[in-house]
Structures are given as C-alpha cells and as structure tokens.
Amino acid sequence: MTDILIAHASDLHLTLDTLRIRARDLLNKRALSYLSWQRRRLIHRTDMLRRVMADITAHKVDMLAVTGDLTNLGLPDECAQAARWLSELPMPVTVVPGNHDALVSSDWHQSIGRWAPWMGPLPFPFVRRVGPVALIGINSAHPTPCFQASGDIGAHQAARLADALEETGRQGLCRVVMIHHPPLARLTPRRKSLRDADRFAACIARHGAELVLHGHTHVSTIATLPAPDGPVPVVGVASASARSPDPARAASWNLVHISPAANGGYRTEITRRIMLPDGRATATPPIIFTPAASSPVHSGISTPR
Incomplete structure (x- = not known):
C-alpha cells in the first residue's frame, strides 16, 4: 500500500469584496449574514487563506478535503466564484457543503451543484477513492430559520451512510467521513449543532470508520466516537481564512497521513499546521491513531472535555 496524504481544510469563507450584491439578494435570511460579514470580513482574510493554500501545496498532498462553508451567503455568484477557485487548485479536491453554502433554498445547479466535479456520485453520501482511502461525503447543510445554523443528515442519508461504510469496510478501505457539522453535541451550541448527532453516532458505532473530518466550529479540536474496532477520531479544524492570535482559532489545516498499521488496518497520523498573524507558521x-487504540499516542490538538 502507498501512504496517502490528505489535507483537511474548512470554512474558507471566500471574500465577497469582488462580487456585486444586489438588494434583492438580501430579502431573506441572507440579510443577517451580510450584516455579520461586515464584522467577519476583518477576521476572514484572503491573505491568510493564501498562506494556508501555499503550505498545503508545498506538502504535495494526494487530496484536499474541504468540509464546507466556501461561501458566506450561498449566492449563485459566490458558488460560481468558489468553483473557479477550486478549478485553479494544483491538487485533487473533495468538497461537502456547509450551512453558509445552503443558507436559503436555491437552485441546485446554480449554487452547490456547481461543485459537482469535486464531489462523488450523488445522492449523498458520495464515495470517492484515493488509493486505499474511501472519502465518504455527507451533506448536513440545509436551510434553517433565522438565528439557526444547525444541520442534520436525515434517516435516508443515514441508511445510505450505513451501506457505504459496510461496503467500503468489506473492501478493506480506510473510511474517512467528511461532514460539515461536528457529530458530537458538546462541540457547539444547540442552535448550531447537528440535530441528529445520535443517529450519526449510532451508524459509526455499528458499522465503524477510521476517521471523521468536520468544520463549522472555527476551532481546531479532536474527539472520538465509539466503534466496533475501537474509538474513531473526530477531527475539526479552524477556519482556513481566520486571522487570530489564538492558535486554536488561527487559520489552519490538518495534515492527515494514512499508512498501513503493523497489526493490520490503518495508522492515522494527524498534524495541525497553523498560520499565525505575525507571519509565522507552526505545527x-x-x-x-492505530486500530483498537483506546487513545491517541500523543495529543497535540486541543481536546474538548
């Protein structure tokens, strides 16, 4: 087996500054998000995202996994801008949508559907192969009322997830699940949570996985979910465009190194790469994580309690 390197980034929040926002675009929930952007534009910076992407490129990864929120308002022009951004990257990319990408009901082909070249066969969850790794993409992002940013996977998607985990497990693949919302209730307030996190957890507990990647919280974290062959690491990452002096919130990405384990299965090594606002990069x-390990060998990423 060839070792596989995956870069995990999330919550890019590509700038609105180059787009024309019309008044009619804001006659819905987008108005609140647009007002919020006037504050967040000072945090989500193009220069920080460029540094993250330059660092990812230098590591020559086999795949970039983006766990949602490429946009701020989910406008068709934003989704088109994100598609252009994705098309210019020098590495393969796999994307799942975030809540900002699905802020209000929109025509699929004019919005998130523009990113179909960077997803697998739909409907969700899709499966994309990278050597012995199966990237399984979940859609937890759906329009919600004002002041809500929660998500869900739903019963039908959960059933398909169970089938995908079972089939890729039978094939002996390393199963990496991508989802925007963190699948543990304690990682985010209720109004921003995955409403059916218990359904997701039950699926992992029954069918297993090797890794879960998520975004949404804008904080780098690591936790675990129980599974038949031992705990499954659940890894979140800060926004890839955030300017912050706090290392847990500063623009970051996760380098995921997957290799064969000595006793069978897969060894997963996770390193967080952090871009500090003073120009320094740190890690x-x-x-x-190894099969059936009860805890990580070394914990260098903030772990929620």
Whole structure:
C-alpha cells in the first residue's frame, strides 16, 4: 500500500469584496449574514487563506478535503466564484457543503451543484477513492430559520451512510467521513449543532470508520466516537481564512497521513499546521491513531472535555 496524504481544510469563507450584491439578494435570511460579514470580513482574510493554500501545496498532498462553508451567503455568484477557485487548485479536491453554502433554498445547479466535479456520485453520501482511502461525503447543510445554523443528515442519508461504510469496510478501505457539522453535541451550541448527532453516532458505532473530518466550529479540536474496532477520531479544524492570535482559532489545516498499521488496518497520523498573524507558521506534534487504540499516542490538538 502507498501512504496517502490528505489535507483537511474548512470554512474558507471566500471574500465577497469582488462580487456585486444586489438588494434583492438580501430579502431573506441572507440579510443577517451580510450584516455579520461586515464584522467577519476583518477576521476572514484572503491573505491568510493564501498562506494556508501555499503550505498545503508545498506538502504535495494526494487530496484536499474541504468540509464546507466556501461561501458566506450561498449566492449563485459566490458558488460560481468558489468553483473557479477550486478549478485553479494544483491538487485533487473533495468538497461537502456547509450551512453558509445552503443558507436559503436555491437552485441546485446554480449554487452547490456547481461543485459537482469535486464531489462523488450523488445522492449523498458520495464515495470517492484515493488509493486505499474511501472519502465518504455527507451533506448536513440545509436551510434553517433565522438565528439557526444547525444541520442534520436525515434517516435516508443515514441508511445510505450505513451501506457505504459496510461496503467500503468489506473492501478493506480506510473510511474517512467528511461532514460539515461536528457529530458530537458538546462541540457547539444547540442552535448550531447537528440535530441528529445520535443517529450519526449510532451508524459509526455499528458499522465503524477510521476517521471523521468536520468544520463549522472555527476551532481546531479532536474527539472520538465509539466503534466496533475501537474509538474513531473526530477531527475539526479552524477556519482556513481566520486571522487570530489564538492558535486554536488561527487559520489552519490538518495534515492527515494514512499508512498501513503493523497489526493490520490503518495508522492515522494527524498534524495541525497553523498560520499565525505575525507571519509565522507552526505545527502541533502529531497525533497517532492505530486500530483498537483506546487513545491517541500523543495529543497535540486541543481536546474538548
């Protein structure tokens, strides 16, 4: 087996500054998000995202996994801008949508559907192969009322997820699940949570996985979910465009190194790469998960309690 390197980034929030926002675009929930952007534009910076992408490119990864929120308002022009951005990247990319990408009901082909070249066969969850790795993409992002940013996977998608995990597991693949909302209730307030996190957790507990990647919280975290062959790491990452002096919130990406384990299965090594606002780049010590391990070998990423 060839080792596989995956870069995990999330919550890019590509700038609105180059787009024309019309008044009619804001006659819905987008108005609140647009007002919020006037504050967040000072945090989500194009220069920080460029540094993240330059660092990812330098590591020559086999795949970039983006767990949602490429946009701010989910406008068709934003989705088109994000598609152009994706098309110019020098590495393969897999994308799942975030809540900002599905802020209000929109025509699929004019919005998130523009990113179909960077997804697998739909409907969700899709499966994309990278050597012995199966990227399984979940859609947890659906329009919600004002002041809500929650998500869900639903019963039908959960049933298909169970089938995908079972089939890729039978094939002996390393199963990496991508989802925008964190699938543990304690990681975010209720109004921003995955409403059916218990359904997701039950699916993992029954069918297993090797890794879950998520975004949404804008904080780098690591936790676990129980599964038949041992705990499954659940890894979140800060926004890839955030300017912050706090290392847990500063623009970051996760380098995921997947290799064969000595006793069978897969060894997963996770290193967080952090872009500090003073121009320095730093990295956490790697966290290593092996099959049936009860805990990571080393914890260098902030772990929620």
